[in-house]
Amino acid sequence: MPYRTIIEPFRIHSVQAIAFPTPAEREDALRRAGFNLFGLQADEVIIDLLTDSGTGSMSDRQWAAMMVGDESYAGSRSFYRLQDVVSKLTGFSELVPTHQGRAAERILFSVAVSDGDVVPNNTHFDTTRANIEYQGAEARDLVIPEGRVPATEHPFKGNMDVARLIETIEEIGTDRIPMVMVTVTNNSGGGQPVSLENLREVRAVCDEYGLPLFLDACRFAENAWFIRMREPGQEDRTPEEIAREMFSLADGCTFSAKKDGIANIGGFVALNDPEIAALCRNLLILTEGFPTYGGLAGRDLEAIATGMEEVLDEEYLRYRIRSTAYLAEKCHSAGVPTVRPPGGHAVYIDAAALLPHIPPSQYPAQALAVELYRDGGVRGVEIGSVMFGMVNEDGSETPSAMELVRLAIPRRTYTQSHIDYVGEVILSVAERKESIGGYRIVEQAPWLRHFTARFEPV
Numbered sequence: 001m002p003y004r005t006i007i008e009p010f011r012i013h014s015v016q017a018i019a020f021p022t023p024a025e026r027e028d029a030l031r032r033a034g035f036n037l038f039g040l041q042a043d044e045v046i047i048d049l050l051t052d053s054g055t056g057s058m059s060d061r062q063w064a065a066m067m068v069g070d071e072s073y074a075g076s077r078s079f080y081r082l083q084d085v086v087s088k089l090t091g092f093s094e095l096v097p098t099h100q101g102r103a104a105e106r107i108l109f110s111v112a113v114s115d116g117d118v119v120p121n122n123t124h125f126d127t128t129r130a131n132i133e134y135q136g137a138e139a140r141d142l143v144i145p146e147g148r149v150p151a152t153e154h155p156f157k158g159n160m161d162v163a164r165l166i167e168t169i170e171e172i173g174t175d176r177i178p179m180v181m182v183t184v185t186n187n188s189g190g191g192q193p194v195s196l197e198n199l200r201e202v203r204a205v206c207d208e209y210g211l212p213l214f215l216d217a218c219r220f221a222e223n224a225w226f227i228r229m230r231e232p233g234q235e236d237r238t239p240e241e242i243a244r245e246m247f248s249l250a251d252g253c254t255f256s257a258k259k260d261g262i263a264n265i266g267g268f269v270a271l272n273d274p275e276i277a278a279l280c281r282n283l284l285i286l287t288e289g290f291p292t293y294g295g296l297a298g299r300d301l302e303a304i305a306t307g308m309e310e311v312l313d314e315e316y317l318r319y320r321i322r323s324t325a326y327l328a329e330k331c332h333s334a335g336v337p338t339v340r341p342p343g344g345h346a347v348y349i350d351a352a353a354l355l356p357h358i359p360p361s362q363y364p365a366q367a368l369a370v371e372l373y374r375d376g377g378v379r380g381v382e383i384g385s386v387m388f389g390m391v392n393e394d395g396s397e398t399p400s401a402m403e404l405v406r407l408a409i410p411r412r413t414y415t416q417s418h419i420d421y422v423g424e425v426i427l428s429v430a431e432r433k434e435s436i437g438g439y440r441i442v443e444q445a446p447w448l449r450h451f452t453a454r455f456e457p458v
């Protein structure tokens with residue numbers, strides 16, 4: 001194409017009105033919610049970048065597929081269609097559908113992970129970590145050092161540190177490592193991709209030690225696109241060919257269809273080992289449902305099958321990754337510090353660097369997230385000491401390593417002018433950064449406090 005502008009590769013077919021709460025209404029909403037953006041009603045938000053999970057827009061083809069969903073309790077045609085799509089893409093012969101990603105994690109880890117085990121990963125997503133720890137095992141993050149520093153530029157900041165993986169296996173012993181995992185893209189590390197070369201190296205280590213390799217494959221298509229754009233020798237392959245190779249290097253995967261399934265709900269475990277699959281199905285029947293629907297309606301299985309086909313479309317992926325980079329560039333060129341380079345699904349603003357006058361004990365990323373809402377009705381999420389800070393026995397707190405505000409971009413949902421608006425809000429908040437103060441927590445739950453804590457300005 002001779003033109004530089006990358007356009008949304010869709011036209012709008014059905015629309016949903018956006019609410020426009022006034023500044024006074026936003027102020028009231030903040031106070032009612034105790035300055036916690038999770039406590040807002042969605043209609044109090046103008047642009048909602050809380051998460052890209054389950055918030056994307058489905059296509060006309062997905063809605064049409066839902067109409068032909070087969071709601072049979074056992075042996076639904078929609079299950080066999082999804083199984084077909086998944087096995088063609090991943091090569092995995094066994095499919096265990098679940099209502100979302102964390103149910104897939106709970107079922108797989110209940111079967112495969114025991115007390116005292118260690119599971120290495122580039123970076124565990126929070127539900128993955130929690131489900132491993134729930135089994136009494138340790139979730140160990142082994143991302144490369146570049147992946148831990150927001151400002152460092154590296155094409156594959158999600159890569160596993162292979163030397164540390166080998167050290168970990170030597171230290172722990174193979175009988176206490178039930179599997180190695182790699183998260184593509186690395187959500188908790190900023191949505192950063194993993195290279196094919198790195199996946200091949202991890203596979204070789206797993207082969208040498210006889211360990212299974214599982215992908216946390218939530219954003220497999222975004223990862224495949226980054227490989228095509230950044231990895232030497234990959235530029236002429238289709239995203240589908242690259243995704244197939246990624247899966248071919250693994251023995252199985254967990255998946256949340258709320259991400260690159262472009263569905264509003266759903267997930268699965270897919271794998272090659274029929275014995276583990278049988279154990280997973282036994283648990284599935286106990287808590288999720290019969291193995292051919294696993295907690296989903298037949299129409300959901302159809303939406304996921306169609307979504308997994310659409311997500312590999314080159315025009316879609318070019319637009320998707322470009323629209324995230326577009327917002328990141330607006331921040332970067334105005335001097336607002338972000339995790340570099342931009343990841344696939346979100347822009348992460350470095351609140352510690354933007355607001356150095358607010359100490360971690362006063363939650364700079366929470367303060368910034370509140371300000372984006374107050375100024376422009378934009379809802380992001382704090383990924384910092386509110387989410388990951390450790391409360392010590394004496395009541396003091398060990399802060400998180402980073403203080404980030406994540407602005408996650410729902411798939412196919414907002415247009416370029418929406419993103420221009422978000423950029424304007426960020427820049428206006430950044431311009432008056434000295435006026436922004438910190439917060440203290442006045443109420444909190446014993447775990448996962450970020451969802452329900454209440455705050456007060458200091």
Ligand SMILES: *Cc1c(COP(=O)(O)O)cnc(C)c1O
Pocket residue numbers: 053100101102103125127128183187216218255256257258259266267
């Ligand atoms: C969202 C996500 C999960 C969990 O999936 P849910 O559908 O939210 O339960 C697991 N891993 C990663 C990397 C994710 O982004």
